[in-house]
Amino acid sequence: MKKILIIDDDPSICKILGKFLQKSGYEVVTALSGKQALLLLKKQSFHLVVCDYNLGDINGLEVLSKINSLYPQTIVIFISGYGNIQTAVDLVKEGAFHFLTKPLYPDIILKTIEEALSQKKPEKEKSQSKPKQQVNQDKYVKGNSASAKKLFKHVALVAPTDYSVIIHGETGTGKEALARLIHEQSKRRSQNFVAIDCGSLSKELAASELFGHMKGAFTGALQDKKGAFEIADGGTIFLDEIGNLSYEVQMYLLRTLQEKSVRCIGEVKEKVVDVRVIAASNEDLYEKVRQKSFREDLYHRLNEFKLEVPSLCERIDDLPLLVNSFISQAEVQLDKKIKGLSVQVKELFYHYSWPGNIRELQNVIKRACLLTEDGAQIEADSLPLEITDFSEMNKSQQPVELKNVILEAQKNEIIRVLEKVNYNKTKAASLLKIDRKTLYNKLKEINL
Numbered sequence: 001m002k003k004i005l006i007i008d009d010d011p012s013i014c015k016i017l018g019k020f021l022q023k024s025g026y027e028v029v030t031a032l033s034g035k036q037a038l039l040l041l042k043k044q045s046f047h048l049v050v051c052d053y054n055l056g057d058i059n060g061l062e063v064l065s066k067i068n069s070l071y072p073q074t075i076v077i078f079i080s081g082y083g084n085i086q087t088a089v090d091l092v093k094e095g096a097f098h099f100l101t102k103p104l105y106p107d108i109i110l111k112t113i114e115e116a117l118s119q120k121k122p123e124k125e126k127s128q129s130k131p132k133q134q135v136n137q138d139k140y141v142k143g144n145s146a147s148a149k150k151l152f153k154h155v156a157l158v159a160p161t162d163y164s165v166i167i168h169g170e171t172g173t174g175k176e177a178l179a180r181l182i183h184e185q186s187k188r189r190s191q192n193f194v195a196i197d198c199g200s201l202s203k204e205l206a207a208s209e210l211f212g213h214m215k216g217a218f219t220g221a222l223q224d225k226k227g228a229f230e231i232a233d234g235g236t237i238f239l240d241e242i243g244n245l246s247y248e249v250q251m252y253l254l255r256t257l258q259e260k261s262v263r264c265i266g267e268v269k270e271k272v273v274d275v276r277v278i279a280a281s282n283e284d285l286y287e288k289v290r291q292k293s294f295r296e297d298l299y300h301r302l303n304e305f306k307l308e309v310p311s312l313c314e315r316i317d318d319l320p321l322l323v324n325s326f327i328s329q330a331e332v333q334l335d336k337k338i339k340g341l342s343v344q345v346k347e348l349f350y351h352y353s354w355p356g357n358i359r360e361l362q363n364v365i366k367r368a369c370l371l372t373e374d375g376a377q378i379e380a381d382s383l384p385l386e387i388t389d390f391s392e393m394n395k396s397q398q399p400v401e402l403k404n405v406i407l408e409a410q411k412n413e414i415i416r417v418l419e420k421v422n423y424n425k426t427k428a429a430s431l432l433k434i435d436r437k438t439l440y441n442k443l444k445e446i447n448l
C-alpha cells in the first residue's frame, strides 16, 4: 500500500483529506506543522507528500528541499489558498510535482495523486547547476566564421575576469547562451547562474525579483522572497533586455552594484553579495542613454566590456555547423535518422535573411526533422513558407544587368516600329533616327 503524508496546519483539511485518501486505498499519516512533518520524515519515508505551502512555522520550499535531500524519490504535491503563479513555478522548478489551489476537489486531488504515483518524480530543474551547464556547452557551436572567431577571442579574454559585460545583438543571436558560456568559463562556474528576463517583468515585479522582499512589504507579499542577486551570490546574474528596466529600478541596480550589497524590499539591513553582472540588449543601450531612457552612470558601470554578437547572416559560414548540431539534437529527440539537407534546401538557407537568427534556424530544423521521414533528407517542402517564398520573391527582384535593360528596351521599340512600317527597314531607320547600317547592326545584336 502506498504511503502518503499530508502536511497542513488546518486540522480539518488533514482530517477530511486523510479520510478520503484512506478510503481510496492509501495509508495516510498527517502532520499539523512543518516541524512535525520534518520529525516524521526523519523516521520514515513516504511515497508521496501533500503539503500546504503556507505552513505556520516553516515555508513549503524548505519542506521540499528537506524531502529532496532525504528522499529524492518522494513525490511532493503542494496545496495553497493563494494561486501565486511565481510560487508555483518556483516549486515546480525545485522538483514539486504539482501545485493545487484551494478549495480542493476530491476527484482532482485523487487524479493528481494517481498520475503522480504512476510516473517517476520530475527532476529538479538544473538550470543553475553544473550538469545542465555541461550539457549546454556540449551543444554550443562556436563556429569558424571570421566574426565568430573574433567574438570568441574576446570571450576567452573577458570570461575569466570579474568584469561586467554588455552583450549586444539581434534577437535570437544567442546572447543568453553566450552569457552562460562566459559563466562556465569563469571561476564562478560552480556557483549559480541566474537569468532574469527584464523584458517580461512588470515595473512592480522587477524590484522584488531582483532584490527580494520581506513578508508584508507590500500587498501580495505573503512570504519572504529571495531576490535574484541573493540567489546568484558567488555566481553570475544575467539581465536580459536590461533596457526595459524602469529608471527607478535602474537606480537600485546601480546602488547594488556599487555597494556590492543588496537590500530586500521592506528590509532595513543590507546583505553583502558578490555577483558578476552580464547584461544583454538587442537595442543600442547607448542610444537609450542619449534618449535619457537609460541611466548613463549605470551604462558605464555595466560597460566594463562589450561583446557584439553577429547576426546569423554575418556568420553565414557557421550555418553548416549549426545545422548539423540542430539535426543531431532533433535526431535524439525524435529517435530518427536524418540525412542532412538537400541541395535545394542548402541554397534556400544561404539566401534567406534569417531575421530570427539562430533561434529561427533551430526551430526551422526542428520542424523540418519532424516532417522528414526516418532516413531521408530534408527537402524544401518541409520548410516554412517564409523561407521558400523569400527565395521566389528574391528571384523576381533579382537585379538585371543595366546593359540588358537597355538592349531589351531597344528591341521592343525596334519591333514596334518595324511592325508599324510593315517591316520596311529604310522607313524604320528613318523613324528611329538612325541610319540603315546601324539598324542592321542592332537587329543582329538583338537576334532579330
Ligand SMILES: Nc1ncnc2c1ncn2[C@@H]1O[C@H](COP(=O)(O)OP(=O)(O)OP(=O)(O)O)[C@@H](O)[C@H]1O
Binding pocket: 139, 140, 141, 142, 169, 170, 171, 172, 173, 174, 175, 176, 177, 178, 240, 282, 325, 358, 359, 362
Ligand atoms: N552558438 C550556439 N550554438 C548552439 N545553439 C545556440 C547558439 N546560440 C544560440 N543557440 C540557441 O538559439 C536559441 C536562442 O538563443 P538565446 O536565447 O541565447 O538568444 P538571445 O539572443 O538571448 O535571444 P533574445 O534576444 O530573444 O533574448 C537557444 O535555443 C540557444 O540554445
